[in-house]
Amino acid sequence: MTRVNGLLLYPVGHVSIDDLVEARILIEEAFNERLPVYIATAKTNPPMHLIDWNRIQYNAEEVTLWIAERVRTILSSNILVVGICGCDAYVRGLNFVFGLAVPNLGVGTVYTKRLETRDHGVFVSRLAKEVVHETGHLLGLGHCGSKDCVMSFSNSIVDVDRKNYRFCDNCWRKIERILEN
Numbered sequence: 674m675t676r677v678n679g680l681l682l683y684p685v686g687h688v689s690i691d692d693l694v695e696a697r698i699l700i701e702e703a704f705n706e707r708l709p710v711y712i713a714t715a716k717t718n719p720p721m722h723l724i725d726w727n728r729i730q731y732n733a734e735e736v737t738l739w740i741a742e743r744v745r746t747i748l749s750s751n752i753l754v755v756g757i758c759g760c761d762a763y764v765r766g767l768n769f770v771f772g773l774a775v776p777n778l779g780v781g782t783v784y785t786k787r788l789e790t791r792d793h794g795v796f797v798s799r800l801a802k803e804v805v806h807e808t809g810h811l812l813g814l815g816h817c818g819s820k821d822c823v824m825s826f827s828n829s830i831v832d833v834d835r836k837n838y839r840f841c842d843n844c845w846r847k848i849e850r851i852l853e854n
């Protein structure tokens with residue numbers, strides 16, 4: 674992988690920029706301030722044709738590809754992109770996903786619908802965890818067996834709440850090596 678210069682949070686649909694500004698602090702902390710995080714402010718609406726009307730959910734793969742098309746110049750400067758989408762989504766074989774990463778594109782997505790809660794702090798922390806998790810995948814990491822590591826797989830919101838927004842020591846060593854390149 675060529676040198677990674679940063680991470681862009683790209684809001685899609687009903688997403689609060691203020692929430693992203695708060696989550697950004699946790700995300701930069703998780704990467705020990707080694708990965709600058711930027712926020713795109715121009716909000717884009719998700720295209721209706723990417724909705725599966727039988728499920729009333731977006732197709733996560735298609736949304737991720739659609740975002741990749743729109744951020745080509747950003748990707749060419751070696752900045753990873755995670756779309757923050759104010760909707761619910763699925764991939765084939767799963768009822769829903771919290772997020773998806775396509776490492777060979779450098780683009781991931783996080784879906785906020787199932788992260789919502791009345792507790793604002795909990796919501797921001799869930800959002801940060803999912804962004805850090807998908808960014809970990811974009812940097813080449815797989816899932817981690819350590820249950821509190823941000824790279825552990827989340828089957829449900831309970832799993833998301835249990836894990837930390839940071840990497841375990843083992844995963845962090847890998848991230849550090851990748852970011853040093």
Ligand SMILES: [Zn+2]
Pocket residue numbers: 806810816826
């Ligand atoms: Zn994952």
Ligand SMILES: [Zn+2]
Pocket residue numbers: 817818819822823824825840841842843844845
């Ligand atoms: Zn780990």
